[in-house]
Amino acid sequence: MTEQRTLVGGSGQPPAGLATRAGDLLQLLRSNAAGYSRADLLEFTGMARSTLYERLDALFAAGLVYESTPLRSQRGRPPRALRFDDRNKLVVCIEIGHTHAGIHLLSLGREIVAAARVSVDIRESQEAVAGQAIEVALRLLDGRQAVGAGVGLPAPVDPLHRLGLERTVLAHWDLQRLQEAMEAMLDCPVLLENDARSMAVGEVRNPLESLVAVKVSTGIGSGIIVRGALVRGAHGAAGDIGHVRIPEASGHRCRCGRDGCLAAVASGRALLAAPQLAKYRTLRQLVDACGSDPAVGAAVTEAGRLLGRALAATVSTLNPGRLAVGGLVGVLPDFLAACRRQILDDAFEPSLVDLEIVPADSRTATAVGLCRLVEESLYAPERIEQLLSQRTA
Ligand SMILES: [Zn+2]
Known part of the structure; x- marks a missing residue:
């Protein structure tokens, strides 16, 4: 395996002035x-x-x-x-969505060892949702011990848990308690991260790459990588583009309580709420009808165009080399094509040179990203120092 393992690591050459702990x-x-x-x-x-x-x-x-x-x-x-020694070390990666949780068991070499999905309802208590996901994870582990676990959540996640969840879909959850409960159930360290941000980490192909990954499912989120480093922002709220206001959404109430957010017109939730698409009960049904029902095709195309409006500003600001669009809605060809057209129309030309706009590897990118983040956290030099001093004590 020749993959550069570290997310923030440069070219594979040892850094100058290397410390020697x-x-x-x-x-x-x-x-x-x-x-x-x-x-x-x-x-x-x-x-x-x-x-x-x-x-x-x-x-x-x-x-x-x-x-x-x-x-x-x-x-x-x-x-x-x-x-x-990354041999025989397993990481549990759980992606919690609004209606489903995806559970993957990965080796530290990012090979997927086992996978399963379970229906959940994120409006329920964190105990109920986490309990369902952990039950599946324990079944996949089948008696084996995981070295760590990563959980991707559809809300902004601040590693220090200072960020309020009041306006998010997880307003009724407490992330500190969630993390502690999951650590107890899995008997290993658990890392929580925003789902789109985890997806962005999983999309990194080159250690010095700059990319933006956008996830469009029930909600809209994005993850930003600048020269190989994940951008969380000052308080963990970076990339939450679903709540950027756009003129086309004026008069549309967003789930966050504001008026005019991108998510109020371009998310899976907005598509499901459109009167002309009322016959679709789930986002999966709607997405599956995209090729056959012109009303779905038109709505999806318009949603992609509106996402492109907001992303053009992101592209002009950050000048990423790649924009990976994933999620149930995001990977639809009509959606992505309309999004691409709008970005090419709106973004400042120098930021478009060699820009790739591609579907994300959405089946596995989030799990792979979580696995990477767990490894970075578990084997960070400070943590290893602590571990070794505990062993000698
Ligand atoms: Zn909003």
Whole structure:
């Protein structure tokens, strides 16, 4: 596997001025799936041999590093690669939507080991929704222990839980309690993140890429990656473009309580509420009829155009190299084509040079993104330092 593992990591070259704690050594090993020899590590870090070996011993003992087959055949004893031990480590990724939860079990190498879906109703209590998702996750785990779990939520998520959920679909939830309850049920650390933001992380192909991922299902959200780094904003609210006001939505009441939000006219919820589409009871039914019912086709096309209006400002502001549009509505060809046309019309030309506007890999991008975020969090240098000091204490 040649994938660059770290989300924020640069070109695979060791950073200059590398710190030499065990956690930093692990970070370095994680940045290169092929691993490094002891000689490489001595050269990159400038550490004394005895110090390096002491740090590596601690990482070996904690099951975080292993010695793989020889790097290359040559005369004499070939050097062996030291690698981050990602073997047999499972991550539970749960994407909670308005009506369904997708549960994936992934290896740290981002391979999907098992997957399932369950119907949920996000208007219910967090205990009920989380309980249903965890029950499925435990069944997929089948007695195995996960190293961590990531949960994607259709609302802004602030890692410090300071952000109010009052105006969101999760107004009746408490994320701090949700996280603690899920950690107890899964017996591992749980990370909560916005779903569109997780999708954006899962869409990253190149460590220095700038991209925007937009998810259009029942609601609308986006995730922003700038040169490989996830942008959360000062308080975790970055990318919540569903509530950008556009003139075409004037007079339309949004679920957030305001008037004129993009989501009031271009979201799956808005499509389902359109009088001419009243016969569709679920978003899935509506989406499935897009090719055969001209009324659906026209409404979806108009929704895509309106999203393009709002996204043109995002494109002009951030100049992403790729715009990945996902979600049940977002991947519809009519929707995406109309969105693309409007962006090309409205955005400032220099921001459009080489811009790719493509469907997101929406089946797995969110799960892959959550898995990446969980790994970044679990194996962050500070956390590893803490873990190792607890082991020696
Ligand atoms: Zn709104």
